[in-house]
Amino acid sequence: MLSDLLTEERILFSPSExxxxxxxxxxxxxxxxxxxxxxxxVRAMLDSIAAGGTYIDLGHGIAxxxxxxxxxxxxxxxxxxxxxxxxxxxxxxxxAVDLYFCFxxxxxxxxxxxxxSLARILSDAGTRQALRDAASAPEVIKLITQFEETR
Amino acid sequence: MKFLAxxxxxxxxxxxxxxxxxxxxxxxxxxxxAVEHSDISxxxxxxxxxxxxxxxxxxxxxxxxxxxxxxxxxDMDELRDAVKSAAARHGLx
Numbered sequence: 237m238l239s240d241l242l243t244e245e246r247i248l249f250s251p252s253e254x255x256x257x258x259x260x261x262x263x264x265x266x267x268x269x270x271x272x273x274x275x276x277x278v279r280a281m282l283d284s285i286a287a288g289g290t291y292i293d294l295g296h297g298i299a300x301x302x303x304x305x306x307x308x309x310x311x312x313x314x315x316x317x318x319x320x321x322x323x324x325x326x327x328x329x330x331x332a333v334d335l336y337f338c339f340x341x342x343x344x345x346x347x348x349x350x351x352x353s354l355a356r357i358l359s360d361a362g363t364r365q366a367l368r369d370a371a372s373a374p375e376v377i378k379l380i381t382q383f384e385e386t387r
Numbered sequence: 388m389k390f391l392a393x394x395x396x397x398x399x400x401x402x403x404x405x406x407x408x409x410x411x412x413x414x415x416x417x418x419x420x421a422v423e424h425s426d427i428s429x430x431x432x433x434x435x436x437x438x439x440x441x442x443x444x445x446x447x448x449x450x451x452x453x454x455x456x457x458x459x460x461x462d463m464d465e466l467r468d469a470v471k472s473a474a475a476r477h478g479l480x
Contacts, residue, residue, distance in 0.1 A: 291395055291443045294403075295459020302399060348402050355403035358461040 238314070238353040239380045246270075246315040247373035256323045256333070257282060260301050263317035263338040270313070273340045277308030281338070290325045296364060299325060299333040300354065302340065305347060309340035312350060316376065335368060357383050388477060389421045390470075391435030393444065397426030400460050404439055407463060411470045417479050437473045453477075 246266045254262060260281055267273045280303035285292060292299045303309070315338045322332035337354065341347030358364050363383050370376045390408055394401035401424035408422045425434070427444055432452050439455045440448045448454045453476065455469045474480040 288443070289395075291400060291441055293441075293443075294400070294461045296461060298461070300399070304396065304398075344398060347398050351399055351402050352406060355406050355461065359403075359407055359463050361463065364461065 237384055238350070238357060239377065239384055241312070241314040241350060242316060242376070242380060244373045244377060246313070247376050248315070248317045249372070250317060250319050253321045254319055254323045256285070256325050256327070259317060259319060259323040259333070259336050260285065260338070263301060263315050263336040266315045267313045267338060267340060270311075272309075272311045272313035274308035274310065277303050277340060280304070280307035285325060288326075290328070290331050293325055293331045293333060294358060296358075297322065297333055297368065298335045298337070298358060298364075299331075300337045300339055302338065305341055305343055309342050312341045312346040314339045314350060314354070318370075356387070388419055388437075388479065389423065389435040390437045390439065390473065391430060392422070392424040392439045393427040393430055393448065394424075394441065395427060395444065397424060397429070400441055401425065404441075404457065404460050404466070407461075407466050408439065408470060411463070411467050414467075415471065415474065415480070417474055420474075420479065436477060439469070 264278045281301045292301050294300055317336045319334045322334040325331035366379050392401040392404035405422050405424035412420050427447055437453045438451045441460050442456050445456045
């Protein structure tokens with residue numbers, strides 16, 4: 237479940253504006269610190285975006301940065317970084333993102349299960365807006381928990 | 388009738404879109420629609436009747452046939468309209 241993955245220390249709010257590279261490195265930082273991913277994983281995410289990988293843009297200002305399990309995912313993990321202003325992917329205004337998620341999975345099955353949880357919550361228009369409006373980690377956790385309890 | 392959601396890896400966004408299409412197919416009560424997901428490189432014109440991609444794969448999906456391009460892969464309203472139109476095009480609605 238998402239609430240098991242997105243723990244308080246993995247939910248960040250940036251006080252300052254960032255570039256997309258800083259945002260991807262920033263959202264990955266808690267996972268790197270916990271040993272959930274290796275530095276290679278961060279490089280793989282940055283490289284795949286630089287190579288045109290704006291597919292991580294989910295729409296509604298939200299992006300899901302991720303690489304493949306074999307790129308350095310140690311444990312299945314997720315983190316979130318909210319920015320005060322958009323850090324557009326590849327500096328393209330069409331990909332204005334101010335809510336970054338980072339995600340690592342150890343195998344295809346874990347990948348799809350966590351992806352499914354995130355898809356359910358982000359595709360719910362009310363919860364998605366509430367997540368965008370949330371101003372603290374406990375608020376985000378409460379939203380996710382409430383969403384999971386009603387399903 | 389087969390709807391196929393595609394992304395570059397076949398692991399991530401295509402799976403999200405597939406789940407959301409399945410929800411909408413149930414909502415609309417469409418019978419005989421199979422929904423699957425895959426990576427775009429393994430899909431050919433015969434892989435499905437309707438192909439769904441995010442806009443970054445718009446060019447790569449050219450030539451597959453009936454291709455639906457989504458602006459957002461988490462926008463249920465956009466997707467619902469897209470699925471309804473596709474169903475209508477293929478005589479399901």
